[in-house]
Amino acid sequence: MDRIKKIFRLIHVSLWALFTLLVVLQLRGETNPHWLTLTVGVVASATGVFYSHFYLLTHYTGTRKGYWLRLAAIWLIGPLPFLLFHYKDFSLSNPFIGYYCMTLVTLVPIFIFLGWLARVTETLVINTIKKEQLEKQAVEAELYYLKSQINPHFLFNTLNNIHTLVYKQAPAAPEAVMHLASLMRYMIYESNAATVPLARELDYLRDYVSLQQLRYKNSPIVDLQISGNATACRIAPLLFIHLLENAYKHSPARLEPGDLKVCVAVQEDTLTFSVQNPIGQQATSPLEGPGGIGLPNVRKRLALLYPEQHSLTIQNTGHTFTVNLTIHGLHAPAHERKAQLLHH
Incomplete structure (x- = not known):
């Protein structure tokens, strides 16, 4: 089981490295002078939202109401790392609230969904392996x-x-x-x-x-x-x-x-x-x-x-x-x- 968890950790690291590379290529391709800080902001918000929801699904066993309250908090706080690193690029035509709403309806829901998908996938694989191990022990x-x-x-x-x-x-x-x-x-x-x-x-x-x-x-x-x-x-x-x-x-x-x-x-x-x-x-x-x-x-x-x-x-x-x-x-x-x- 430890080997399976190590494989999942390796998959996480590899996919986040690939995602960071794609963001860098996209921003540098637009000749954005702030591509480095923007990359850090996008990756920070994405990982924050992803793993907050991922571990919420992993460890939270409370009521349904409690889950939705925590999910709403993740959703509202999720854009803040991106806005923090994007602040220097604000102007009168691009106010703070505009960037916040844009991130709230684009980046945040995508990575909330991906966090849910990753949790479901890992749970399914681990439970399948555990079931096979128990069946093997019973057969033996x-x-x-x-x-x-x-x-x-x-x-x-x-x-x-x-x-x-x-x-x-x-x-x-x-x-x-x-x-x-x-x-x-x-x-x-x-x-x-x-x-x-x-x-x-x-x-x-x-x-x-x-x-x-x-x-x-x-x-x-x-x-x-x-x-x-x-x-x-x-x-x-x-x-x-x-x-x-x-x-x-x-x-x-x-x-x-x-x-x-x-x-x-x-x-x-x-x-x-x-x-x-x-x-x-x-x-x-x-x-x-x-x-x-x-x-x-x-x-x-x-x-x-x-x-x-x-x-x-x-x-x-x-x-x-x-x-x-x-x-x-x-x-x-x-x-x-x-x-x-x-x-x-």
């Missing part, structure tokens, strides 16, 4: 809240899995703890950024798959396919984990190799992420089980992070459940992304 707070839901939700499910391994005294338990430590390191230290490289997010998913694979004795049950240049774009962190987590949660207890299919495709500035799983015998529908926060969380984050830049579709064939997520415009400049975010 909601995103922080949504992201904070991920950590305890993910940790709760994973610790249950590790508890099972420890209870059975499985040799894979120490390895599971190491995988969890790696995942938590990413979630705590790296996912605080607004975006992360897509390749790093995919590494996080691979770690998660490796941790879950410890529960199964079969060959890898996840068929992960990646196409395109994953290093060429960035993505909001922790955006896919709920979808993959729910694929595990709502699949049958026994899974065969390749039953879970995860596909990530990057084409120009478009990313497509899909996950498919067989449907288990749960009473609740996938992604919508009691206490689940997966799909609502993903939808809210997408609406905030990628408004009008994404599509999320769900397909249930009765045997398989497929979620397709497409995000467009991953290479949009940061200022355009921020403008869209604030607008929505």
Whole structure:
């Protein structure tokens, strides 16, 4: 906000310098011997009227009657600086009252209007910026809240899995703890950024798959396919984990190799992420089980992070459940992304 006020001060100084230059050129062009004193008088009256009204509108919060009385005082006193510097040029044919009335109906109303226009313009710009800042803070707070839901939700499910391994005294338990430590390191230290490289997010998913694979004795049950240049774009962190987590949660207890299919495709500035799983015998529908926060969380984050830049579709064939997520415009400049975010 201080930077905006400095810009407005610079605009004020520049415009008054330009106005003074125009007055000097006008008076010198008329070969007026008193051009210097007349210039000082015109500029003094103009700035006096302008800033008197400008700050009256800024600071006065009294009654309407009080405002009009102060405005009338500005109007009547406004010509005096000009007349003070113009006094030496008075003659019988140009009496004091004539110059006073001329200034009263020409110069004064113009700069009263300009003072009002400047005040309205600055107020509009500053209020707009303040509104955008408040909206940005609200969006950031909601995103922080949504992201904070991920950590305890993910940790709760994973610790249950590790508890099972420890209870059975499985040799894979120490390895599971190491995988969890790696995942938590990413979630705590790296996912605080607004975006992360897509390749790093995919590494996080691979770690998660490796941790879950410890529960199964079969060959890898996840068929992960990646196409395109994953290093060429960035993505909001922790955006896919709920979808993959729910694929595990709502699949049958026994899974065969390749039953879970995860596909990530990057084409120009478009990313497509899909996950498919067989449907288990749960009473609740996938992604919508009691206490689940997966799909609502993903939808809210997408609406905030990628408004009008994404599509999320769900397909249930009765045997398989497929979620397709497409995000467009991953290479949009940061200022355009921020403008869209604030607008929505």
